Amino acid sequence: ACGSGSSSSSDSGKKTVGFVAVGPEGGFRTANENDIKSAFKSAGFDLIYSPTQNNDQQKQIQAFNKFVNDEVDAIILSSTEDSGWDESLKKAAEAEIPVFTVDRNVDVKDSEAKKAIVSHIGPSNEWAGEQAAEFVNKNFPDGANGFILEGPAGLSVVKDRGAGWDAKVAKNVKVLESQSANWSTDEAKTVTAGLLDKYKSQNPQFIFAQNDEMGLGAAQAVDAAGLKGKVKIITIDGTKNALQALVDGDLSYVIEYNPIFGKETAQAVKDYLGGKDVKSDIQIESKTFDATSAKEALDSNSRAY
């Protein structure tokens, strides 16, 4: 009865979609959210974007509940946490609003709440971690020493990438130490410099940085220590900067964590609202890069981020 706002929109014909997002944080996140926004726009949706701060799940829950109250036509959920969504999803289910999770999957216990989720769209973190392990296994068949640079303790990305690594890494590969560098280039440089000092005698041969930012920082520390090329650095994400560093020989291997799946998401929403069936798990393909494939990718100028 109330309001003529854009959100109760069935009359205007344009469907409204609420996007519970993380917010622009550089690299992967910005590319991903921009892509989703533009994809929905060109697919003719009205997208309301609601980011959080400090990865705070609470603000996401608030935004989600607000979208339910606004009676949007669908909700895209890019959650910072994989649990804690039951109550909100139940409300969405009651209001018959379909929810599409992107990037991170969420754990739902409540059967009522499960009904709200139509589909998950995104690449796999574990897969990325596995690729890193496989690379090390392949390059150091006789075993090697190295470090892992992690994101902030407790994030599920960190765990999933770590779990993937652990699942696949060979027994003779020894991780001397895992340190958090908080996703930050600058901190990674400091941390790596410290680790290189500390383990000089153990001859570290690889560094697995859980994202590009940290890998680039590690590369600078390695360079400053005069070890460029002697320590192989593996990173996850696949930003342009990282690929460039790969070409320049600062990094050794980059595993893409493909953020470009706005089109797929928009299509899934469109299909569902149009009454078509939608796959419940839409896995987004990611690639891995070495120096040559990185150069190709950069030269073709096809990378959006």
Add this chain to the structure above:
Amino acid sequence: MTDKTPIVVMKGITIEFPGVKALDGVDLTLYPGEVHALMGENGAGKSTMIKALTGVYKIDAGSITVEGKPQQFNGTLDAQNAGIATVYQEVNLCTNLSVGENVMLGHEKRGPFGIDWKKTHEAAKTYLKQMGLEHIDPHTPLSSISIAMQQLVAIARAMVINAKVLILDEPTSSLDANEVQDLFAIMRKVRDSGVAILFVSHFLDQIYEITDRLTILRNGKFIKEVMTKDTPRDELIGMMIGKSAEELSQIGAKKARRAIDPGEKPIVDVKGLGKKGTINPVDLDIYAGEVVGFAGLLGSGRTELGRLLYGADKPDSGKYELNGKQVSINDPATALKNKIAYSTENRRDEGIIGDLTVRQNILIALQATRGMFKPIPKKEADAIVDKYMKEMNVRPADPDRPIKNLSGGNQQKVLIGRWLATHPELLILDEPTRGIDIGAKAEIQQVVLDLASKGMGVVFISSELEEVVRLSDDIEVLKDRHKIAEIENGDTVSQSTIVETIANTNVKN
């Protein structure tokens, strides 16, 4: 009388602060039903003694017994619980709360739902009434009443505690004669109910009027305990200052009124200067070499007028001429640039900058007029500091101590030094002799006269009519925030002239 059992016995009290022995083996014995005065110059250690008794400072040696029991209080709360109520020298109340709340803090009346505010405020009212403050609504914010009234509120607060010992550190320093009498009436009543009262004041008249027994301190040392009635004044003064009373500088008779040439221009000429709600428009002129006294009762607006002249508050009406030139003095910085200085009555909140040293406190106003990036050369600074420390006789004579560690009276002297260092043409002194010992008071009065004779214009605000009459050429009388009269001082003018003027003039509001 002597067979009374003492209620408080302090023996051999020694307190050392870094660099000074504030107390050195001092004894003090308080008897029930007596008013006992601590006597001594500024910095003698009176306040420190009180703080030692009430557990604010820890003692380094000595013993304290209260009602026969050895005691070591860990703060005012403990002392209070043992029946000792204290009003410290610097008013210690909370300006963010109302008058009533301040009176009753910690002793609020309680009902079934916690504090019963109605009863509490009623109780506050009765205590305020005792102090002659029945006209103050307990709901008024404390910040909106003058320092003098705050002092009375602090005393009312001490009454709430059913104390066996009541300590009043210079309670009368900002009160006028009537209020002092009201206070004494209460003190007598309390004393007669068997309470021991410890009292500090620099007014000898008051001492002889109200006290029974005296303990005299000098430089932190115990000199003597005597009965008031057996001790003549000169002897007392001699014991306090360590030299005979005759040596005290004496100011002669009343100042002769300075003649003003017909063609002479005043330094300051204001017309209709006022600010809504604080002071009604006032006309005033002050000539070089003239001392203009402001007289009036508490809350009559003397301070407010002084602040307007200095630009501490922004006037909202009136014309301000300085040496014939129209100016607008809207803040202290401008006033100082125009060679006007103002020494506040509210030393703690508006005067001293506590953590800075005495030296810095003297130099700061001069420095501010010169500008931040033109530091006073060290040599010049040393000379200035040295000059005013000596001139004002600041003790201890160490300029590198934080000013907050000085005794109240010495802080006041430093502040006057600060303003003199700016070489003002007009100096406004608001209660400059408040809390100052008899020796120093005479010195300050002499300084005022000297300054005037050298051509400075002085505004002298004081609650002691006696000194206003003695020092001023002209006396502006204020009542209820109006200027009601301007009295040319002369042989026929005395304190009673002013009192009568105030009593007989009605102010239209």
Add this chain to the structure above:
Amino acid sequence: MTNATATPAKKAAKKTRRIDAQMIPTIAAVVIFILMMIMGQALFGTYLRLGFISTLFIDHAYLIILAVAMTLPILTGGIDLSVGAIVAITAVIGIKMANAGVPSVVVMIVMLLIGAVFGTLAATLIEEFNMQPFIATLSTMFLARGIASIISTDSLTFPDDNNFDVLAENITIIDNPKLSHDLYFNLGVVIALVVLVFGYILLHHTRIGRTIYAIGGSRSSAELMGLPVKRAQFTIYITSATLAALASIVYIANLGSAKNTVGVGWELDAVASVVIGGTIITGGFGYVLGSALGALVRSIIDPLTSDFGVPAEWTTIVVGLMILAFVVLQRAVTAVGSKK
């Protein structure tokens, strides 16, 4: 005679003035909050829906509790930066215990006790070792957050059979066909309101509460007046930390899960709420009711920003500007009000 008639008039004038001067910031907060709601309704049409109001309270019960908790130290001129981290550590331990089969009531009590322990630690550092509240609670914040991460960095969920659910169960008052027009609440909201009342009574009807205001006015005066300053300080920091634990209970009951990273930055949201509600950060002036209101104001700033369609990079700027506009407006209203 003239006197007698003049006095009551003067008195009345003084009384109203007092209310004005101290309450104006809080009243300003109420007015601006209502204006914001009306603006949201006019522009987007959903802000006065019962469902919106219901979720506003349910989703921010925790923030109301934290705002009340934060009011206590701020009134004394202190601060408690550890509240967010205490939410984290109590949440992690609480869910771990629940998973180990400890009955929910025991879990809740233990959570509150852990909060109290951190509060006691902070108060001890402040009172016994002269640490400034900012630094003491910053330390306990790091400590609590660190211990929480040591215990577990997993995303923890409650087992199926726990009584925390009871707190989160929605109780519907007005049932409409559409969920967005329902009016409902849960026990968490009730707890928040009880905490608010508790805060009010503590501050305005107990002597400790008055001591808190006195400390905010001048700590040294409060001490010289013989008020139980130390006891009040302990009460403050223990209460605020325990309330943080309570906020944690309410929050995790709603979510059914938690992890060590929960509550990052909540202390700043709580401080913002308190300040928006009219409490002065240097102490002495303010009301808990204002803080609760401040929490609500803080809460609707984010949805408003997103409804305005602010570009992603600009969101924090706009949030900042909105708080700034609020504070400036409040300041202006207060200045005008106290001049009168």
Add this chain to the structure above:
Amino acid sequence: MADKKQEEKTNVFKKLLSSNITVEVIALILLILLCTVFDHAFLALSWNDNTGGLAGPIITMLQESARYLMIATGMTLVISTAGIDLSVGSVMAVAGAAAMQALTGGMNVWAAILLALVIGLAVGCINGALVAFLGLQPFITTLIMMLAGRGLAKVITSGENTDATSVAGSEPLKWMANGFILGIPANFVIAVVIVILVGLLCRKTAMGMFIEAVGINPEASRMTGIKPKQILFLVYAISGFLAAIAGLFATASVMRVDVVKTGQDLEMYAILAVVIGGTSLLGGKFSLAGSAVGAVIIAMIRKTIITLGIDSAATPAFFAVVVIVICVMQAPKVRNLSAELKRKRALKSSEKAVAA
């Protein structure tokens, strides 16, 4: 004569004991010892031909401390006026973002540096204006600026983590963060020089005294003719400017700005450094030297965490423990322990005397 000298000596000794800096230096030495025990090569220095400077754990620690030195210095002045500047971390990000974005946009490196400094100064001035002239509370004002500044950094880079590693001609900036002067990290040298300059500015002019006066008693300061509003404005402006330098150090070291991470949480570290250095959050007397040592301690704690290989989950807890220990060491209660004991003994004996 000899007596006097003796007395002076004990006085100097007492002063040393009672100074915050002494406690700080002791804490610093203890941390270094701890690290040396764990890693015997901790104090080892070597010459790195690659970079043309000394290398070793201590050197990287000093390199990191440069940015803390900058923000702690600004923060000291702000705190001395009884204020606080929570926005320094965000200002670092803004300045860094501006410089990196300008460089990738083809701007001359010196112009980019200047741009970053001007932006930092501008943000500081806004803080100052809001606090001084509008009379807003510093905490909330700079909290807002902390939020908005982070957003501004994102706006400048359109949400990207702008990378200027491969921009030609940016050597001066790179050198600022990574280079060496006589073997010592350039950024550390620059930072120390700036701290000394600020120190001279404060102590050789009346600025320091005015700042302290405003922090101790603003109303009394106003009555002495100081203009507290100007002083307040000034300190926030300085803090913004120095934070911009810190931002350049942080970003130039990797030639990349991270819109989320650059400067994140550093306001808290700066405040810790200031307080450890003996400046009270209630305002008043300040010690730039104390803050500077405090800043180095913060860098050292972080270095210790890496050296000891403390699990990343436990890092905050370790940090908290060190800070608590340092602060407790500085507590008057602990510091005056011996004096207190002596006093108690004297009291007991005098009590006995009274009893007898």
